[in-house]
Amino acid sequence: MNLSPIPIATATTRTTCPYCGVGCGVTASMKPDGGIAVSGDTAHPANLGRLCVKGSALGETVDLEGRLLYPQVRDEHGVMQRVSWDAALDKVAGKLSAIVAEHGPDAVALYVSGQLLTEDYYLANKFMKGYIGSANIDTNSRLCMSSAVAGHKRAFGEDLVPLAYEDLELADLVVLVGSNAAWCHPILFQRIARIKETRPHARLVVIDPRRTATCELADLHLPVKAGTDVWLFNGLLSYLAHRGGRDDAFIAAHTNGLDASLAAADADCADPATVARICKVELADLLAFYALFARTERVVTGFSMGVNQSSAGTDKVNSIINCHLLTGRIGRPGMGPFSITGQPNAMGGREVGGLANMLAAHMDLEHALHRDIVQGFWQSPRIAERPGYKAVDLFEAIDDGRVKAVWVMATNPMVSLPDADLVRRALARCELVVSSDVIEHTDTNALAHVLLPALAWGEKDGTVTNSERRISRQRAFLGAPGQARADWRIIADVAQRMGHDGFAFDHPQQIFDEHARLSAHRNGDVDAAQAWRRFNLAGLCGMTRQQYDALAPIQWPVLRDDDGQVHGTARLLQDLRFSHADGRARLVPTPPRWPAHAPDDDYPLVLNTGRVRDQWHTMTRTGKSATLANHVPEAFIDIHPQDALLYGVREGGLARISSRWGAMVARVQHGGGIARGSVFVPIHWNDQWASDARVGALVNPVVDPVSGEPEFKHTPVAIEQFRVAWHGFILTRHALALDDITHWTRVQGRDFTRFELAGRKPIDDHGQWARQLLGVDAPDADWLEYLDRSAGQYRAVHLVDDRIDMCLFLSSRPDLPSRAWLASLFAKPRLDEADRVGLLVGQPIDKGADAGPTVCSCFGVGRDTICEAIRSKGLAQVSQVTACLKAGGNCGSCVPEIKKLLVEVRAEGMEAPPTTPN
Numbered sequence: 001m002n003l004s005p006i007p008i009a010t011a012t013t014r015t016t017c018p019y020c021g022v023g024c025g026v027t028a029s030m031k032p033d034g035g036i037a038v039s040g041d042t043a044h045p046a047n048l049g050r051l052c053v054k055g056s057a058l059g060e061t062v063d064l065e066g067r068l069l070y071p072q073v074r075d076e077h078g079v080m081q082r083v084s085w086d087a088a089l090d091k092v093a094g095k096l097s098a099i100v101a102e103h104g105p106d107a108v109a110l111y112v113s114g115q116l117l118t119e120d121y122y123l124a125n126k127f128m129k130g131y132i133g134s135a136n137i138d139t140n141s142r143l144c145m146s147s148a149v150a151g152h153k154r155a156f157g158e159d160l161v162p163l164a165y166e167d168l169e170l171a172d173l174v175v176l177v178g179s180n181a182a183w184c185h186p187i188l189f190q191r192i193a194r195i196k197e198t199r200p201h202a203r204l205v206v207i208d209p210r211r212t213a214t215c216e217l218a219d220l221h222l223p224v225k226a227g228t229d230v231w232l233f234n235g236l237l238s239y240l241a242h243r244g245g246r247d248d249a250f251i252a253a254h255t256n257g258l259d260a261s262l263a264a265a266d267a268d269c270a271d272p273a274t275v276a277r278i279c280k281v282e283l284a285d286l287l288a289f290y291a292l293f294a295r296t297e298r299v300v301t302g303f304s305m306g307v308n309q310s311s312a313g314t315d316k317v318n319s320i321i322n323c324h325l326l327t328g329r330i331g332r333p334g335m336g337p338f339s340i341t342g343q344p345n346a347m348g349g350r351e352v353g354g355l356a357n358m359l360a361a362h363m364d365l366e367h368a369l370h371r372d373i374v375q376g377f378w379q380s381p382r383i384a385e386r387p388g389y390k391a392v393d394l395f396e397a398i399d400d401g402r403v404k405a406v407w408v409m410a411t412n413p414m415v416s417l418p419d420a421d422l423v424r425r426a427l428a429r430c431e432l433v434v435s436s437d438v439i440e441h442t443d444t445n446a447l448a449h450v451l452l453p454a455l456a457w458g459e460k461d462g463t464v465t466n467s468e469r470r471i472s473r474q475r476a477f478l479g480a481p482g483q484a485r486a487d488w489r490i491i492a493d494v495a496q497r498m499g500h501d502g503f504a505f506d507h508p509q510q511i512f513d514e515h516a517r518l519s520a521h522r523n524g525d526v527d528a529a530q531a532w533r534r535f536n537l538a539g540l541c542g543m544t545r546q547q548y549d550a551l552a553p554i555q556w557p558v559l560r561d562d563d564g565q566v567h568g569t570a571r572l573l574q575d576l577r578f579s580h581a582d583g584r585a586r587l588v589p590t591p592p593r594w595p596a597h598a599p600d601d602d603y604p605l606v607l608n609t610g611r612v613r614d615q616w617h618t619m620t621r622t623g624k625s626a627t628l629a630n631h632v633p634e635a636f637i638d639i640h641p642q643d644a645l646l647y648g649v650r651e652g653g654l655a656r657i658s659s660r661w662g663a664m665v666a667r668v669q670h671g672g673g674i675a676r677g678s679v680f681v682p683i684h685w686n687d688q689w690a691s692d693a694r695v696g697a698l699v700n701p702v703v704d705p706v707s708g709e710p711e712f713k714h715t716p717v718a719i720e721q722f723r724v725a726w727h728g729f730i731l732t733r734h735a736l737a738l739d740d741i742t743h744w745t746r747v748q749g750r751d752f753t754r755f756e757l758a759g760r761k762p763i764d765d766h767g768q769w770a771r772q773l774l775g776v777d778a779p780d781a782d783w784l785e786y787l788d789r790s791a792g793q794y795r796a797v798h799l800v801d802d803r804i805d806m807c808l809f810l811s812s813r814p815d816l817p818s819r820a821w822l823a824s825l826f827a828k829p830r831l832d833e834a835d836r837v838g839l840l841v842g843q844p845i846d847k848g849a850d851a852g853p854t855v856c857s858c859f860g861v862g863r864d865t866i867c868e869a870i871r872s873k874g875l876a877q878v879s880q881v882t883a884c885l886k887a888g889g890n891c892g893s894c895v896p897e898i899k900k901l902l903v904e905v906r907a908e909g910m911e912a913p914p915t916t917p918n
Contacts, residue, residue: 003064004034005458006479013477014041016464017055018115018457019616021341022046022187023466024055025553028458028477036062036458036477045553046165046466052186052891053614053628053857060625062458062478068440069482072451080451085483085493092407092450093497095432099405100132105384107404109136109394112354113411114144114343117462117474119511120487121345122352123503124409125360127491128388129353130380131500135365135388136403138356140411141346142391142708147308148339149350149358150707151317154588155325157579158362158533159350162572163300163336164468164555169195170334173296175205177229177320178306178713182213183613185304185340186893193217193892203296205289207232208306209608210638210680211673216896220289223675225280226606227714230312230592233319234265235275236290240326242270245294250328254576257587261322264589280675293323298334305342305610309712313704315590322587330585331573340467347465351535351556352515356388357708361519362535373531377521378502390708391417392701399426407434409487410454412618414443415686418710419661420696436490439620443687443694453484457621460486462508465556469572471540472553509548516540533579539566595714596702599677603659603716605643608680609695610712613893614857615684623689626750630820630854634745634756635666635685635693639719640676644668647719652814654722654743654758657681659715662697665722665743667814679717690745691738724758726792728810731822732774751826754819757810766794766810774798774806786840797839802830807839817842820862821850855901856887856894866898870905878902 012029025044031037036059042049071088072080083091099107110128112121121139128137152159165188168174174192181189195202196217206218207229215221224232240246241262251258269275272290276283293299301324307316321337329335341347353360363370365387375383389397395413397403399422406427417423427433427447435448438456445451454460458478465471485493488511492503505511520538522528539558543551554568561567578585599606614628622628637655649655655668657679666681674680685693700715724742731752738744738755747754763769766787771777774796782799792812798805804825809816821844825835834845844850851862869875869884878898882889888898 005036005062005064006481008477008479013475014043014473015458015475015477016344016472017051017058018344018474018621019054020185021343021346021467022185023344023464023470023472024051024187025472026051026055026058028058035059044472046468046470046472047187050187050190050891052893054616054622056858056890057622057625057627058457060627061621062456063624064481065624066439066441067456067481067484068437068445068451068453069484070453071483074449085485088450088452089493089497092434092452093494096405096494097498099431103404105132105134106136106388107402108132108134109138109389109398109403109406110409111391111394111406111411111413112137112139112349112409114139114141114346114349115410116345116349116487117460117464117508118345118348118352118515119462119508120409120491121349121354122360122511122515123488123491123505125353126378126380126502127495127500129359129384130375130378130382131495131498131502133382133384135356135384135386136394137354137388138391138394139349139354140391140413140416141343141349142355143309143416143710143712144305144342145308145339145346146355147310147313147704147707147709148303148317149355150314150704151321152339154314154318155321155586156573157581157586158535160534160572160579161339161347161467161469162330163338164570165191166570167300167334167336167338168192168302171298171300172201172334173203173205173292173299175207175293175299175301176214177207177301177303178308179302179304179340180208180210180212180214180610181302181304181340182217182893182896184342184611186891188340189214189217190892193895203292205292209675209678213613213893213896215673216899220285220292222279222281222285222289225278225675226608226678227310227312227595228279228592229307229316230319230590231269231275231278233316233323234269234590234592235272235286236293236323237262237265237319237326238270239272239290240294240323243294246326247328251326254578255325255585255587256582257589258326260589261587264591268592297329299324299329300335300338302338302340304340306713308709310709310714311596311702311704311711312593313709314706318588319590322590325585325587331571331576333571338467344466345464347467347469348463351465351519356390356394360515361521362533363531367530369528369530373522373528374518377518380502390703392419392703392708392710395423395426398430401429404430405432405434406430407436408444408448409436412442412444412620412686414447415618415694415696416683417696418699418712419701420694420699421662422701436487438484441688442618442620452490453482454490455480455484455486459484462488463512463551469555470553471551471556471558473549473551475549507545509543509545512548513541513543530581534572595711597700597714597716599716603718604677605717605719606678607657607659607698607715607717608678608713609683609699610680612682612684615682617684618686619684619689624748626748627857627860629748631857632682633747633754633819635664635682635690635695636669637666637719638669638671638674638680640674640678641670643676644670649719649721654724655719656722657698657717657719659698659700659717661699661701664695664697665692679719685745691741691743693745724760725762726759726810726812727814727816728757728759728808729816729819730755730757730774730806730808731819731826732806733826734775734806736773736775749823749826752823754823763794763810767796770794770796770808774808776806784836784840793842795840795842799831803828804831809842818850818852820852820854855897856885858890858894859886861885861887863901866901867905870902876902
């Protein structure tokens with residue numbers, strides 16, 4: 001199979017990054033060798049040419065290896081068989097129609113994704129709510145930002161993000177709550193960092209239970225106890241109300257609900273000392289934050305998953321918004337609450353009503369007038385009248401048979417949902433599981449009855465909306481591989497086969513135009529005053545295909561002035577008109593409450609989950625990139641050293657963590673930023689990349705009662721040593737079967753695949769075992785090996801024409817040779833004698849050959865290289881390291897780590913014993 005992407009554009013194409021909600025502009029072009037060159041778009045307002053390491057490495061992820069290229073249907077023997085599109089679509093449409101006819105519309109569901117483009121999302125929502133007649137369409141965005149949506153609607157009457165990225169640069173105080181922006185939104189974080197350099201009086205406060213990379217830039221870090229955010233911000237509300245920070249004129253003219261909200265805050269949080277004790281922060285630090293907030297007019301409070309992913313997530317959001325409404329710090333430059341979304345089109349999904357409790361164009365499913373407006377515009381035969389199942393409830397409904405068919409689009413719920421083993425059981429029981437995907441083998445696809453090949457980033461065409469409401473184009477620069485189709489086209493094909501009109505689209509421009517027209521339909525109509533909403537794309541209605549193709553990034557609402565000129569809106573609420581019927585905002589009472597499940601004797605620790613810097617979601621894209629693989633090559637359990645000692649686990653060793661819902665195994669580390677009583681595990685690894693690292697299997701499935709967002713930040717767990725007889729790793733140019741290995745993790749290299757291994761069974765004959773595992777059976781093979789039984793060490797290398805083909809290193813302990821050094825040998829066309837000797841002794845003969853673990857992925861600079869440069873050249877600042885090694889000079893997400901290395905190396909010098917002069 002040809003694994004190269006299929007170019008359709010020879011010139012540079014402007015498009016948008018498919019990763020986080022920052023929505024960076026990207027330029028893509030073909031390189032002479034057939035690869036894809038990717039760089040930042042200097043004209044895009046979100047990033048002005050800068051890209052994080054994930055965006056910079058996009059060109060490494062567009063090959064066709066592992067792609068789902070043809071429709072497949074599972075036969076009566078459980079084997080997936082390639083079929084025609086007609087056969088696959090007839091199967092899906094026929095089965096959905098039969099289930100609806102027998103069990104009703106609510107027996108089928110769609111589970112979609114923030115990876116979809118707005119046009120895909122719009123059609124999926126129209127199909128389910130207007131034609132199937134059920135609101136059983138929900139999205140993986142439920143897992144990351146639905147609490148923000150619910151909080152916005154309660155406070156503002158509509159899901160509004162009032163700020164622009166520019167406001168982060170205009171603020172004198174930025175407060176980041178539950179947001180490791182340095183790793184999760186690096187380009188936004190670098191904008192904050194540059195402002196701190198140019199305006200030294202600007203302050204950054206980080207509120208997070210962990211000391212993350214973001215804290216390295218902070219003027220103040222409040223390491224709050226997990227789950228206590230509402231206490232913190234209720235305390236701030238009380239402090240501001242009683243100690244001189246409230247804006248009484250704004251409150252009187254533009255808000256309701258102060259008395260009840262303040263009473264709820266005062267009841268538990270009027271005393272800062274009490275708040276400090278509950279939140280487990282120093283009283284002096286808490287008061288410093290409160291005083292700084294009170295005296296600073298221009299404050300932006302940015303919040304992300306650490307706030308939203310909670311059983312009290314909506315209250316956390318409203319407790320933040322309450323403080324801005326009390327002080328009138330909203331609707332003006334440099335101030336306001338800022339929800340920073342996780343996915344590239346989480347905002348677009350909200351615009352089209354992609355959640356189970358929403359209608360399109362910011363209208364409400366439970367509002368009869370809104371239903372009439374949408375159904376009348378669609379001319380659809382029916383309209384959903386009540387909310388559908390939200391994500392967690394949806395898979396519980398599948399498990400108990402209420403939902404008999406589910407169509408999953410562009411997501412991997414077997415990995416990403418909480419209580420993921422229930423998801424596995426539910427899908428195994430489901431009568432029909434359809435998956436539209438770009439990757440053939442995922443945890444979810446293993447249980448699908450029908451696989452439909454979708455277009456991937458670089459191949460599909462449409463729009464996305466970022467965290468600041470900016471609509472940008474994703475443009476295709478690659479052709480459709482195999483028989484892959486756009487998601488919107490697949491949806492339309494199924495709908496038409498089910499006998500539904502309203503889906504005769506030939507191009508995403510037509511769908512976008514319908515979406516824009518619906519946003520303006522009866523919006524502001526005197527007879528439909530209750531349907532007025534800020535979300536309005538009237539200025540984009542009627543675009544030709546050429547205008548759509550040329551659409552420049554623009555923030556909604558998009559309107560036309562009296563001269564017919566189209567203009568977007570950088571900042572909302574400047575007129576202080578909110579979307580509630582009376583035009584006022586609401587302060588919402590948020591009485592604090594503890595998470596539903598507390599630690600106990602059986603599960604004494606609290607699990608927090610989140611992202612790492614160089615990976616994305618379930619790694620179907622980023623896992624392909626060798627550039628992104630080395631910073632954090634495998635799943636880990638970050639735990640405080642004293643807790644590790646207490647529970648008998650060792651740094652570098654393997655441990656098993658378990659909850660009431662499931663268990664997983666990963667390597668223990670002491671990252672230095674975790675409080676006692678807590679552990680942190682990244683979300684990315686799954687059954688395609690590791691033997692047992694799906695953290696979703698452990699996660700508490702309790703949800704926020706308002707938003708339905710799950711509790712990803714507070715699951716009681718236990719930890720114990722995972723005993724093994726040996727540790728090891730393999731670097732190989734070939735595919736390997738590791739079914740008999742107790743524990744493994746797969747890591748992508750440039751010229752090889754790396755496997756981290758551990759086994760419980762002692763190995764009797766190392767040579768025979770190694771040859772069998774690696775598939776080297778030729779007696780005359782160029783095979784080097786070394787065994788030291790007393791030290792429990794074994795090394796074997798297979799060479800072909802003096803070029804390293806595979807190597808295996810084993811030890812009874814987890815300390816093993818440098819993978820970075822060995823990886824460098826795979827790039828050599830021939831090994832010299834020193835390389836061979838080094839392989840046998842387990843370390844490079846040339847001490848400078850080992851760069852150490854990757855710190856700067858953009859330029860491939862390792863820890864040892866940076867430390868040696870600091871020592872030998874006397875470097876004292878990050879800028880000097882960048883000038884010397886380039887490290888930190890691109891996206892800047894490694895700058896916090898470089899700062900730590902500067903401190904560590906400086907500390908080494910201070911600890912060195914004094915020398916006696918001759």
